[in-house]
Amino acid sequence: MALGELVRRHLVDTRPLGVAAYRRIWAGQTVSSVGVGVTLVAVGQQVFELTHSSFYVGLLGMASLIPLIVFGLWGGAVADAVDRRKLLIVGSLVAWAATLFILLQALLGLENVYLIFAAVALNSTGFAITGPTRGAIIPRLLEPEMVPAANALNSLVYSLGAVAGPMVGAVMLGNGGFAAAYAVDALLFTGSLYAALRLPSLPPLGKVSRPGARAVLEGLSFVVRSPVLLMSFVVDIIAMVFAMPRALFPELTAVRFGGSMDALGWMTSALAIGSVAGALFSGWVGRVRRQGMALSIVIAVWGLAVAAAGLAHDLWLVVAFMAVGGVADVISSVWRQSILQLYAPDEMRGRLQGAFMVVVAGGPRLGDLRAGATATMFGLTGAWVGGGIACAVIVLIVGLSVPGFRNYRGR
Template sequence: MDTRPLGVAAFRRIWLGQTVSNIGVGVTVVAVGQQVWELTHSSFYVGLLGMANFVPLIVFGLWGGAVADAVDRRKLLLAGSLIAWVSTLFILIQALVGMDNVWLIFVAVALNSTGFAITGPTRGAIIPRILTPELVPAANALNSLVYSIGAVAGPMIGAVALANGGFAVAYGVDALLFTASLYAALRLPSLPPLGEVRRPGARAVAEGLRFIAGSPVLMMSFVVDIIAMVFAMPRALFPELTDVSFGGSPAALGWLNAAMAIGSVAGALFSGWVSRVSRQGVALVVVITVWGLAVAAAGLADSLWLVVTFLAVGGVADVISSVWRQSILQLYAPDEMRGRLQGVFTVVVAGGPRLGELRAGATATMFGLSGAWVGGGIACAVTVIAVGLSVSGFRNFRAHQATAPR
């Protein structure tokens, strides 16, 4: 793994802060899904958590990206981080007092998603400002490792917290660990906007969307990710699978939630070769096809360890896809538009899995657990091949073309 970006102090602090705070996020992901399942015993309601995340992501992701192009990005990162932290305290309080109200949980999740929708584009737009262009792909691989570490350690810690202390302990861990991210944002230098500043609003957002629409490569990098997440993300089905197949074991739930991230950690740790791949359009289609087939295989497995293994294979493919897509976007966009494009990226990357969770929960209600899981993975593989290879600009895209327009 290329660790040169960690030699830059500002990036190192952001990276370490995110590493710690994302463990807490992973704890909450497990706890909130399980709490909704215990309150409703419905995978559809667990899937609705995805919509509670997705709606604020659309609104505040696009708006937050536009604001990130017009204000000091350090101040905006702090503001978004504080909103996310308040939401974590809110969900902790509801668990402490035993409200047991699924709609209050949805409100807390939506508030947290609002904070993430602001910080995600802002943080993504900061990276090319504090690093030289040649370090950006390595930085994205390191950031993928951050999210993967959180998604591995978080569910494991969450399983222990649920088994020994309940929901309040799990949410308390998240609230405590999130302070590391706040500290990292505080230590950033001032990052005022560069180039032409547009007033945040519908016009600024529309400019970013037109920029994407005018680039088949950028557009397809979003489309293939939406296909991957909407068709094949099985996370909303984990509580039901745990209850049906593994006796409701918190440990099994932790392993299922951590499985894809285990693969992502492995993929990120050995990601040095990723920057040497030239035909990244075709390569993205290949790795997303692998992701879909791995998810389908996990749905056919009859033991916990086989499910975990196949999901981990999918995680390897997913992290490689993420590094390529993020690097193309960050290097392709001029600085005065990076926030807006990162806003769209955040909506797609974070919103896609939420729509996938809703799809999984709804189809499980109609077609059963296996049909929703396996069918989604196969549909992903077939669709991404058909769509991804149909656009010649994307199919023939070479890595060196990412830095062309300025």
């Protein structure tokens, strides 16, 4: 096989970037995701320094979970009934206000953990509105055959931000403190807001359902009646709840690596390092047909990689194993998102994206709580390693026991 053909078949497909509106969204997310990564490492470290407790770090996940569920489902329903451009702008402004709020508390030196929880909850509200709206916009901007490639590019953006953000955050924490870190996020978020402002008008198509409980229930009912969609949600929840070790990073940094901010930055970036590699070489992902079975297998790989990282005492090994988990995670993400977007009619996409976003964003927050609580009961290693092993075992049992999902072939 010629080198050019090998590259074409395996490197990420960049055709969606030829569409100007999508290219602006992609570029805006590239910039703003770095700021999100900065705040992610900074807020966890600030809460740990204020409380000296991984349990409180885990509670950050719960502070954002309720807004994610309520406004994610509601925001998805609204996205099916209004101009999606306008809704994306509103959600972006809410998220930006939350970033400015957490910056203000750091500048004033308030040192109040509950104010931080409030800022995280407000930011989660904005994210819950923009997430499903942006996901529903993409199939409107692109031809169907380019949707999987766009999802791979989106995963690459988030992964690059998750690599660069914590690294930048570690530098800012070491040299400028929490306020400097949050200021970077506030500045970079303007890239995402600019992309939203430049979108064309995107009014709803097809039958319009009035936003509310009935519209939300229609979307959830659609998922429940579709075993493949339902199981794609279930296996992701298993992966995140049992094997996400994020809330344990500050404690592991203190216990094994002397509290080094560089070590914290590397650990926080490790998953995304793997995700970048997986997304860059994602050209083959769209050619896999047995996607249900493949999802179960890659999530089991994720769990085992996390367990191995929890046993490692050298920083480079922790990073390497978490990077392997990141490769598995990004491959899973591309398949799950593409299945959802291509199953749903346009008038249902916002609601289904809302449900998807609740699972994708809510799962890690439940994982944070699980990790923090089990670390309190069983210790750092037990919480980290036990969760990874439980994930691998449970996902294979559940995922491969449902024939419709196990035998599902991608469209």
